[in-house]
Amino acid sequence: MTKMKLGVSMDFSAAHFLPQHPGKCKDLHGHTYKVEIVVVGEQKGSTGCVADFAEVKAHVGAVLELVDHKFLNEILETPSSENIALFLKQQLEKKLEQSDLGVSLYSIKLWEGRDKWVMIELS
Ligand SMILES: [Zn+2]
Numbered sequence: 001m002t003k004m005k006l007g008v009s010m011d012f013s014a015a016h017f018l019p020q021h022p023g024k025c026k027d028l029h030g031h032t033y034k035v036e037i038v039v040v041g042e043q044k045g046s047t048g049c050v051a052d053f054a055e056v057k058a059h060v061g062a063v064l065e066l067v068d069h070k071f072l073n074e075i076l077e078t079p080s081s082e083n084i085a086l087f088l089k090q091q092l093e094k095k096l097e098q099s100d101l102g103v104s105l106y107s108i109k110l111w112e113g114r115d116k117w118v119m120i121e122l123s
Pocket of ligand 1 (some may be wrong): 016030031
């Protein structure tokens with residue numbers, strides 16, 4: 001079976017400040033973040049699908065519940081985009097392992113606003 005990648009994207013909003021930042025990010029402010037998740041797996045059975053997009057989104061949504069409309073400094077000591085992406089990656093890897101979706105995380109890209117992002121690729 002051919003391995004294929006599936007992607008979903010979802011938004012969340014949250015507040016944070018970066019205590020060690022030399023510029024204005026040290027003050028309390030908020031963002032709408034976009035998360036793009038890519039998972040990888042094989043087509044299964046007669047459905048022709050690797051995984052149901054809705055089920056993948058449900059798992060991503062469950063993880064985003066942890067950060068949506070939250071004050072991120074209460075979750076992470078330094079809630080930089082990099083650290084938020086790492087946190088979401090860890091949570092999502094755990095969720096996917098526990099699920100019966102049969103896919104694994106390939107990459108996570110976290111957009112902070114419209115023009116800035118960080119990406120973690122898993123090998
Ligand atoms: Zn910020």
